[in-house]
Amino acid sequence: MAILLNIQSSPRGADSLSRILSQEFVSEWKQNHGDGTVVLRDLAETQLPFISAPWIGGIFLPAEQRSTAQQDAIKVSDELIAELFAADHILIGTPMYNFTVPANLKAWIDMVVRPKVTHSGPPERRGLVTGKRCTIIIASGGVYDEGLPAAASDYESGYLKRILGFIGITEVEVVMAGGTAAAAFGATTMEELAGQFRPAVLAAAQ
Numbered sequence: 001m002a003i004l005l006n007i008q009s010s011p012r013g014a015d016s017l018s019r020i021l022s023q024e025f026v027s028e029w030k031q032n033h034g035d036g037t038v039v040l041r042d043l044a045e046t047q048l049p050f051i052s053a054p055w056i057g058g059i060f061l062p063a064e065q066r067s068t069a070q071q072d073a074i075k076v077s078d079e080l081i082a083e084l085f086a087a088d089h090i091l092i093g094t095p096m097y098n099f100t101v102p103a104n105l106k107a108w109i110d111m112v113v114r115p116k117v118t119h120s121g122p123p124e125r126r127g128l129v130t131g132k133r134c135t136i137i138i139a140s141g142g143v144y145d146e147g148l149p150a151a152a153s154d155y156e157s158g159y160l161k162r163i164l165g166f167i168g169i170t171e172v173e174v175v176m177a178g179g180t181a182a183a184a185f186g187a188t189t190m191e192e193l194a195g196q197f198r199p200a201v202l203a204a205a206q
Contacts, residue, residue: 002036005087009043009105017139022093028205043104096140118167127168143178
């Protein structure tokens with residue numbers, strides 16, 4: 001049975017382009033995987049911890065040697081990593097904030113990128129989360145498509161592909177859903193904007 005891990009980071013709810021397109025992706029994915037399961041990890045509703053000293057100290061110790069504080073710090077990381085390993089396809093729906101990832105998505109990344117768990121560490125430096133696909137939907141106020149002058153300011157898509165590749169997820173497709181500023185200022189509607197990116201989103205859900 002196929003499993004889709006649906007990671008959402010926008011705080012905007014129904015008005016979020018990344019969430020609108022992600023929901024269309026999920027609906028199409030369900031159509032194509034009738035017995036599949038969707039696991040939602042809503043980062044806007046889950047207050048993930050940031051990296052702490054107990055977390056750093058604990059990840060380099062065997063589980064039985066960790067202090068209570070270290071065990072508590074690593075517990076969330078273990079849960080998130082288990083979701084990642086269980087998934088066949090990962091969907092990340094996210095806005096672009098200040099040309100890069102939102103803080104809640106960065107917190108998720110920091111929790112799942114762990115030496116000897118999701119990557120081997122030196123000397124091999126090999127990703128351990130293999131055999132998975134990932135689709136990333138990035139909503140942004142501006143348009144950062146490749147070939148445009150503003151593309152140089154897109155630090156999000158390249159970073160996400162790089163960090164996912166680092167842990168072994170190399171089959172990554174990115175849908176750049178730019179132009180939400182036009183909807184915010186009334187030049188278009190969010191539905192009209194979503195229609196521009198719907199074909200790419202639905203194709204990625206096959």
